[in-house]
Structure formats: structure tokens, C-alpha cells
Amino acid sequence: MTEPTLNYVPCPDASGGHRMAWWEWGDPAAGHVVVCVHGLSRQGRDFDVLAQALLARAGGNLRVVCPDVAGRGKSDWLRDPVGYQIPAYAADMLALLGQLHQNAALRTVDWVGTSMGGLIGMALLGTPGLPLPAPVRRLVLNDVGPAIQWQALQRIGTYLGQPVRFDSVQQAADAMWTLSTSFGPHTPEQWLALSRAMVKPLADGGLTLHYDPAIAVPFRSVTQEAAAQGEVALWQLYDAIRAQTLLIRGAQSDLLSRETAQAMTQRGPRARLVEFEGVGHAPTLVAPHQVEVVASFLLD
Numbered sequence: 001m002t003e004p005t006l007n008y009v010p011c012p013d014a015s016g017g018h019r020m021a022w023w024e025w026g027d028p029a030a031g032h033v034v035v036c037v038h039g040l041s042r043q044g045r046d047f048d049v050l051a052q053a054l055l056a057r058a059g060g061n062l063r064v065v066c067p068d069v070a071g072r073g074k075s076d077w078l079r080d081p082v083g084y085q086i087p088a089y090a091a092d093m094l095a096l097l098g099q100l101h102q103n104a105a106l107r108t109v110d111w112v113g114t115s116m117g118g119l120i121g122m123a124l125l126g127t128p129g130l131p132l133p134a135p136v137r138r139l140v141l142n143d144v145g146p147a148i149q150w151q152a153l154q155r156i157g158t159y160l161g162q163p164v165r166f167d168s169v170q171q172a173a174d175a176m177w178t179l180s181t182s183f184g185p186h187t188p189e190q191w192l193a194l195s196r197a198m199v200k201p202l203a204d205g206g207l208t209l210h211y212d213p214a215i216a217v218p219f220r221s222v223t224q225e226a227a228a229q230g231e232v233a234l235w236q237l238y239d240a241i242r243a244q245t246l247l248i249r250g251a252q253s254d255l256l257s258r259e260t261a262q263a264m265t266q267r268g269p270r271a272r273l274v275e276f277e278g279v280g281h282a283p284t285l286v287a288p289h290q291v292e293v294v295a296s297f298l299l300d
Contacts (some may be wrong), residue, residue: 004024004045005028005062006021009099012091013078013083015080015083016079018070018076019075019076020079021044022066022072022075022096023066023068024051031108032061032107032109032110033064033065033100033109034051034110035065035112036065036117037066037069037093037116037118037120037121037204039116039282040115040160040219040290043211044067044197046114047111049193050286051066054295054299063100065100069088069116069210070092070180073210078214081218082217084217084218089116089125090124090127093124094132105133106148109133109134109136111124111125111131111136112294113141113144114273115144115282117187118140121136123237125139125241126237126238127237135242137244140264141245141248141271142245143250143281146234146235147231147235147257147260150227152254153219155263161217166207172199173192176195183283184250184276184283186286190286194286197210238267241268244275245268245272246271248274248283248290249273249275249276251275253279253280254280254281255281261275277288
């Protein structure tokens with residue numbers, strides 16, 4: 001299977017609702033589902049390599065589901081940008097899990113979350129009483145934790161939502177690489193593959209980034225004081241997680257400090273920590289050794 005199927009789930013919101021797109025790899029009837037959720041300005045096709053590796057390892061009896069979080073990829077843009085926040089994203093994921101369970105009963109659910117996707121996972125797994133159709137068994141947090149370095153948020157804020165135009169996918173890939181060198185070494189072919197779903201066509205024949213620029217509105221409203229207050233709440237969520245947890249960290253990450261990562265191994269689900277040298281924020285889970293760490297944790 002070289003291409004996933006594109007699906008949509010209706011999600012409620014205060015402005016009348018929206019549709020969230022999700023990509024499905026593997027057997028639509030499989031009771032074991034791995035949900036892979038991307039970072040702040042990314043989209044679900046980031047996980048193409050990981051999804052295919054998981055299916056090969058599982059012998060096909062698996063569903064890998066990769067949503068485009070609202071405002072990204074093929075999903076609807078929100079009428080009110082205030083909705084571009086973790087609690088609303090978590091509510092959308094509940095709707096997705098409900099639809100998946102309706103399509104074919106879920107017996108085992110695992111979660112892979114890169115950066116923002118990890119925070120969404122923490123919100124789902126750490127909030128008691130949520131109507132999950134099945135408990136999440138294993139959780140992969142990719143370069144994210146309850147404490148996020150303020151300098152990293154400032155760095156991301158310098159480019160998030162800025163208007164851009166490209167003449168080709170290659171030009172877009174080159175431009176994005178200047179902002180993404182912290183992802184670590186990639187071949188030109190790997191980076192181009194990761195870049196194709198990051199752009200969409202303009203009416204004049206050019207290309208622009210796939211996401212709604214308004215995702216930057218609530219992001220830029222966060223103050224350092226508010227971030228510190230949010231950290232307390234995130235630690236409470238993390239401490240309530242019961243899933244077996246793997247924490248991945250880019251050894252040069254400016255978002256997840258080594259101190260926070262070590263603390264996450266000592267409290268809550270006591271995550272197992274794996275660090276990748278030569279990588280910052282965030283590992284793309286494309287390199288074979290990165291894929292192997294995740295696949296063996298989820299499937300062995």
C-alpha cells in the first residue's frame with residue numbers, strides 16, 4: 001500500500017462545526033489502531049514512512065490513522081481562530097476515535113504525537129472521564145513534554161503564519177529547510193517527500209503553505225507568564241497518564257530540555273527516554289533508526 005485513503009470526520013465547534021481530514025493506512029477493519037498526530041505547522045502525511053514500516057512489521061493487521069489537525073492539510077479552516085488550541089484539538093480527536101470505533105470496533109489504541117500532537121495526546125490520556133472507545137495502551141511523545149522552553153516558542157513565532165509564495169515544490173522545500181535544519185540530517189529525496197504535502201496551489205499557479213495563517217493568532221497571544229501557568233496544568237495531565245510511554249528527544253532540542261525529559265522518566269508514567277544525536281526539534285521519524293525505535297516499542 002503506497003498511498004493512504006483520505007477521510008473526513010465532522011467535528012462540533014461554536015461556529016457551526018468543521019470537518020477534520022484523516023489519512024488511513026492499512027486494514028480498515030483492524031481492531032488495532034495507531035493514531036499519529038503531527039506538530040504545530042505540519043500535517044498528517046508526515047507519517048507516511050512510519051505508517052508503512054508499522055504495517056510491514058505488523059503483517060497488515062493494523063490501521064494507522066494520521067489526522068490533519070484543524071486548519072492544516074485537507075482539514076477545514078476554523079471560522080474563529082480562538083479554536084486553534086489544544087482543548088479543541090483534543091475534542092476533535094475524540095470525534096475521530098468515535099468514528100473509527102463506529103467503522104470497526106477498536107480493541108487496541110496506540111498514540112504517536114510529535115510536538116503539538118504529543119500535547120494533544122497528553123490532554124486525552126491525562127483527563128479522567130473522557131469517552132474514549134478504548135484506552136490508549138502505548139504513547140509515544142516525540143520531543144515534547146509538560147515544560148516547553150520559552151525561547152523555542154519565540155523562535156517558532158518568528159515564522160508561523162507569515163505569508164509566503166513559491167514557484168515550485170523544490171523551491172518550497174529549500175525554503176522550509178532553512179527553518180527546519182533542527183530536524184536533523186535528511187537526504188534531498190527524503191526532504192522533498194516530506195515537503196510535498198506542505199504546500200497547496202494558488203490561483204496564479206504558484207504555491208503556498210498548506211495551513212491557515214490564523215493558527216498563529218492564539219499562539220502569539222501566549223505570554224511567558226501564561227506559559228508558566230500552563231506548565232503546571234500539563235504536569236497534572238502527564239502525571240495522570242497510565243499508558244506505557246516512550247519519550248523521544250532530539251539531543252539538541254531547544255523545546256524539550258534534558259532536565260524536563262529526565263523528570264518525565266521519574267514521574268507519571270515514567271517514560272522510557274531515547275535521545276537521537278544530531279537532531280533538535282523534532283525528529284521526523286523518517287530515518288531507519290528512528291523508525292525502528294518507535295516500531296519496536298509499539299509492536300514488539
